[in-house]
Amino acid sequence: xxxxxxxxxxxxxxxxxxxxxxxxxxxxxxxxxxxxxxxxxxxxxxxxxxxxxxxxxxxxxxxxxxxxxxxxxxxxxxxxxxxxxxxxxxxxxxxxxxxxxxxxxxxxxxxxxxxxxxxxxxxxxxxxxxxxxxxxxxxxxxxxxxxxxxxxxxxxxxxxxxxxxxxxxxxxxxxxxxxxxxxxxxxxxxxxxxxxxxxxxxxxxxxxxxxxxxxxxxxxxxxxxxxxxxxxxxxxxxxxxxxxxxxxxxxxxxxxxxxxxxxxxxxxxxxxxxxxxxxxxxxxxxxxxxxxxxxxxxxxxxx
Numbered sequence: 245x246x247x248x249x250x251x252x253x254x255x256x257x258x259x260x261x262x263x264x265x266x267x268x269x270x271x272x273x274x275x276x277x278x279x280x281x282x283x284x285x286x287x288x289x290x291x292x293x294x295x296x297x298x299x300x301x302x303x304x305x306x307x308x309x310x311x312x313x314x315x316x317x318x319x320x321x322x323x324x325x326x327x328x329x330x331x332x333x334x335x336x337x338x339x340x341x342x343x344x345x346x347x348x349x350x351x352x353x354x355x356x357x358x359x360x361x362x363x364x365x366x367x368x369x370x371x372x373x374x375x376x377x378x379x380x381x382x383x384x385x386x387x388x389x390x391x392x393x394x395x396x397x398x399x400x401x402x403x404x405x406x407x408x409x410x411x412x413x414x415x416x417x418x419x420x421x422x423x424x425x426x427x428x429x430x431x432x433x434x435x436x437x438x439x440x441x442x443x444x445x446x447x448x449x450x451x452x453x454x455x456x457x458x459x460x461x462x463x464x465x466x467x468x469x470x471x472x473x474x475x476x477x478x479x480x481x482x483x484x485x486x487x488x489x490x491x492x493x494x495x496x497x498x499x500x501x502x503x504x505x506x507x508x509x510x511x512x513x514x515x516x517x518x519x520x521x522x523x524x525x526x527x528x529x530x531x532x533x534x535x536x537x538x539x540x541x542x543x544x545x546x547x
Contacts, residue, residue, distance in 0.1 A: 253435050254279040254316035254348070256301060256339060257325030259287045262354070265428035266320065270436065271295050281312045283327065303327065303335035309342035318350045319343045320435045321374070332366075333373040340374065344381035350440050351383050354431055356390040386440050388431060391448040392500060394421045394530045398538060400497060401462060401531075403487050404470045405542045410462075411484075412455040413477040417504030420448035421458075423525040426516050433519040445515045450524045455504075458527065465531040466539070477501065 253270055257263045258280035270278045271294050280291050281301035288298040301312035303326055313319065319339075326335035340351060353374045355367050371387060378385040404410045430447050434440060453461075459472045475483070477498060484494045516524040531538070 250275045250277060251317035251436075252277040252279060252315050253318050253320070254281065254313060255320045255322065255435075256281050256313075257322030258282055258291065258296075258298075259284065260322065260324035262356075262424065262428055262431070263320075263322045263324060264288075264291065265425070266322075266432045266435075267291050267296055268294070269428060269432040273436070276436065279312075279316055281325070301325070301339075303339055304331075306338060306342060309339055310346055313339075313342050313348060314346045316343070316346070316348050318352065318435055318440065319348045320431060321351060321353045322431075323354060323356050326370075333370055336370060336373050337377050340377040340381060340383065344383055349384060350386070351378050352386045352388065352431065352435050352440065354388045354390055354427075356388075356393075356427075384440065384442060386434055386442055387444045388427075388434065389444055389446045390427055391420050391422045391446070393424045393427065394449065394527055395424050395534075396496065397421065397458075398534070398541075399489065399493055400484075402538055402541045403484075403489075404459070404462065405466060405468055405538070407487075408469065409471050409473045410455065410459045411473050411475045411480050412501060413475055413480045413498075414501040414505035415455045415472060415474045417501065418452035418454050418507065419500065419504040420450075420452040421527060422447055422449040422516075423530050426520075426524045429520045429522070430516050437519070441519075445519075447515060448524070450526055453527060461527050461531065465528055465535060 253276060255263050255267050258267050259282035267278055267280045270276050278296045279299060280288050280296045281299050282288055283300065283302055285298045285300045292298045299312040300308060302308040321339060325339060326332040343351060355371050375385060427447055456472055459470050462468060463470055480501065481494060481498060484497055
């Protein structure tokens, strides 16, 4: 089998924080040729200054996709690449079709819960769409099943530091929260691996945490005395609603509780270290890194 000495790597959806960080990590390798795409490439000009080729890619325009993907050998398809709330699966199909037309041979798909639609059913359907499209086009596929990023807990952590209580409708449920930086490092490593590992890879933190363990970690890092308060789902929703949580963030919090209660999240304690050579970061390490910002947020008056 002929191997590419230096495959051209394409990151679709490079405008969101995960995509941007993946591009930055890929560009650290001098031999890497990186294409970064977005519907609005003006937001990627700083990446161009670092060496990336930036291109506009409209997931609803086949000609735009063909032009954006031309020259790439491997495609990292991130959640932000498909931006239609009612047409995401159609857009994913269109991007894979375009990739096949221009000669891309390998697709890496990051299956991650979206803030605006934190539904496991949605993620499952999108994974199925991507798998079928790649099979039909004879493209190699690697799926990264990404657990909830630790950073998405920050709004609830800020609230708990303010009020001294962590309300949970699943106090004994477990979730393997993962650091956003670990997700980016693993995605970059998978994309440039030789060969790219096939199948599904669970991208998770080092351990599945209960609400009690999470609160204990918060208390240790912040010197706080937050109490874990078991409540019904309705009481949790009311607590977050009166605390002015946006609807999408409130819904995501309820989904997190349900998934942890039912044990539905994938878990692997080896993929991140296997792909990057470094173990996944703990919740304590992430909290220490962001401790000052979180403390400042607790003292900022809400408008």
